[in-house]
Amino acid sequence: MGTRSVWNGSISFGLVNIPIKLFTVSDSSNEYSFNQLDEKGHKIQYKRWCPIEEKEIPYEEIKKGYKIAKDEYIIIEKEDLDKIKAATTKTIDIKEFIDIKDFDTVLIEKSYYVSPFTDKTSGKRKSKQKESVLSASTKAYRLFVSSLKETDKIAIGKVVLKDREHLVAIRPYQRGMVMHQLMYQEEITPIDEIDGMPGSESSVSSAPIDEKELELGRMLIGNLTSSQFDATQYSDEYTKQLEKMVTAKSKGITYKTEEKEDSLDTSNNLLEALKASVQRSKTVKN
Structure with missing residues (x-):
């Protein structure tokens, strides 16, 4: 894999410990982003401005604050955060296994590929003992994947990423595994609070x-x-059109889009x- 791992650690359940690496699933390198300019094409800069004292605040003087009332904040120091900081861990601690059919995908916040840990160090001769350990780790990984597939299960666990404890789900995916970083239930807006949703207070009765x-x-x-879902047949048409438009404008050409047929109302x-x-x-x- 050409991409670099974002986390190294292990999957732990019972007395089993499987060394793994995490890689981001999404590739944002091809995303278009825009800068804000004035009418003459100059890039806009932003200042850390205090409207009360009417002055710019240096970065080193910026504090974290938590709003407790209108225009009232309490300052949170680094020492305060250190007191409740999650213990550094390099382990995905599996808590339970659930049936795939019971997994609610609405909880998914972000996904990672999970690969077996391999030592890619070049120029250094590996000892037979080290090669044996790596071989055993890869076997344990493959066994875990096969076990999940055979039982139609998903592993639910917890892991600390970027100083925050996350709930995660690990499931087989193609030749390996994928880990979903999940939202906690309290972070999910109840469906009954959605305006107009059937069964909610704001829903409107409709004809049978x-x-x-x-x-x-x-x-x-x-x-x-379709007999089988093929994700490769779909692509980001908007980004493709945006790329063509940017290319045309950079060459001083007026970009024209194809007119679509009006749909039947x-x-x-x-x-x-x-x-x-x-x-x-x-x-x-x-």
């Missing part, structure tokens, strides 16, 4: 769904169902919308 509409709905889903008639959608899905599938 008749059998014809339900039948067309099932038919539409059936026509658009059936927003006020659910039955007609379903019929039109089913007909269109037949054409797409064929």
